[in-house]
Amino acid sequence: MNAKTEYCENVHAIEGGAAVEIIDQTLLPNSLTYVTLRTLDECYDAIARLQVRGAPAIGIFAGYAFAALAHRAPDDSFAAFKTYMSHVHDRLVSARPTAVNLAWALDRMMGIVDAQSKENAIAICCALDEEAQMIQREDVAMCHSISEYGLSLLKDGMGIITHCNAGPLATSRYGTGLGPLLLGTERGMHFKVFSDETRPLLQGARLTTYELEKAGVDVTLICDNMASLVMDRMSIGACLVGCDRVAANGDVANKIGTSGLAIIAAHYHVPLYVMCPSSTIDMTCASGADIPIELRNGDEIKTMFYNAPTAPDAVPCYNPSFDITDHSLVSAIVTERGICRPPYSESLRGLAEKK
């Protein structure tokens, strides 16, 4: 199974723990390229530039990056080491503000440093290496467990809409949002999945369709603005998304477009399931209003950065050029002969008869 074999080392330590190797996700689906990161700037950029993305994967990466940078830290005094690692912590935390897992993993790694009472560079590095591996191992187990719980909410043959990418690439194995689909497919179940392309960076097109197609899941690519028509005309049983942070009241911060999808799903009585490790739940945030929203460079919208095909060849697209807006949602229809208000069956007939 691809989901198990190919992606379980999506992020891993190399060079005896002094470097981290990742799949450069900005190059998928057209090139499966591994990159090696050794310096603080490289590690920061890998997060900021989304070479590694997905809240759990960022947490795993931050653990390995922190450990690798400890291998390369100044070793003239324990105080200098701690000061440097504290700087590493703060710099990496700042790479992306919304996901809680990044700070969570780095706090956990810094806790290992803080717990050391004496200077023993080798022992500290070993402890950090082990902690990073443990974060990853825990994530593998978590994703499997999330996938089992999620699968209990789905039925064989169900139509599903996904947004962004919460698959193996975004986590360790299985993923969160895609986990039930991969696990169910392993067990012989069939789903009809529509993947939002997820503008502006196209994680749904580039990563979700790539992962699902490789795993043998029936997936069709749509633009984000097609989800309403798909829910109206196809038989959709659930929307599955991952998330970056959950507030104590259940408000969910996730990829831009999730709230719109959720509103549309509620309109069509389609359940929206949010799949995440419990570390994503931030009980210190009372509500979504307390979660900072990352604003990114507008060029990501204006410049079509991805000149190659945005999804694998084998993935079909559904490309309706129009949709139907139900009259109950229209406040007024404005024509050259006046403004029609509901009930339209009367006001439009009146307009036609005025001719």
Added chain:
Amino acid sequence: MNAKTEYCENVHAIEGGAAVEIIDQTLLPNSLTYVTLRTLDECYDAIARLQVRGAPAIGIFAGYAFAALAHRAPDDSFAAFKTYMSHVHDRLVSARPTAVNLAWALDRMMGIVDAQSKENAIAICCALDEEAQMIQREDVAMCHSISEYGLSLLKDGMGIITHCNAGPLATSRYGTGLGPLLLGTERGMHFKVFSDETRPLLQGARLTTYELEKAGVDVTLICDNMASLVMDRMSIGACLVGCDRVAANGDVANKIGTSGLAIIAAHYHVPLYVMCPSSTIDMTCASGADIPIELRNGDEIKTMFYNAPTAPDAVPCYNPSFDITDHSLVSAIVTERGICRPPYSESLRGLAEKK
């Protein structure tokens, strides 16, 4: 005023009526290129390939194209001429199935041919040229009237979301959906407009921001999936859209994504105003279920056809990477420790305490 001067001849007859000149809208905003169309294949392709698009503009174009093809029709007998023009009618109608204006304009032109009792090629061509001009003149007057009615629904300083392009390029002058914004701006009013980019063909980015920026309207480009966050956090007073066909019950067929925008607008109590000529209202369609939805080639989604910047340099973008989904819209939060259901303030606390 640009809206008046630059676009009023967006589509026009040249070569004594034997050809049609249009702005190639597929090349905007980076190149303002006029193309001349003389053959039936060229006219068909101009519609099918969206060189001319927007329901009223397609109607105007179809009128001029029909007249131009009459100039070039076989003139060996009146019967042969009528047969050929009937073929022209049917072929052009088939170029795009959803917009009612295309069939409406072509039926009107064919009616002129059918009304001729004797063969007088010059008289027929003159009558067709005049009818095409009249369709355009009527559209100019209609757009002005629609814009006046639409403006009566808006207030100075209002935040507005638009979808696709229903501006001068899609019509004649002023446009339908953008008409109130252009007219209000001429009168010194200020609007804060967010333009959906409108995937997959980016008419909002390429055409709406181009038209509004040229007319001095404050416009910001967003991805389609950002409208929910914009309605939640900015002060949005209305959504303005054009439309391609209205059914007798008020159901509206418009660019893919309109129904999703409408559902989201209803959720945030933002009115959605549909702006269209009354010819767009098709009383023979009982409801939206009777309106055919055009399915286009999937490569439009998968291939980023537009390598140049998708909007003018001067247009800013708003690029939030995340949004907040209100807990009331979340059916379940699935973690490795179990499934939380509403009320989340209790279920999430319970999960945290299980640690």
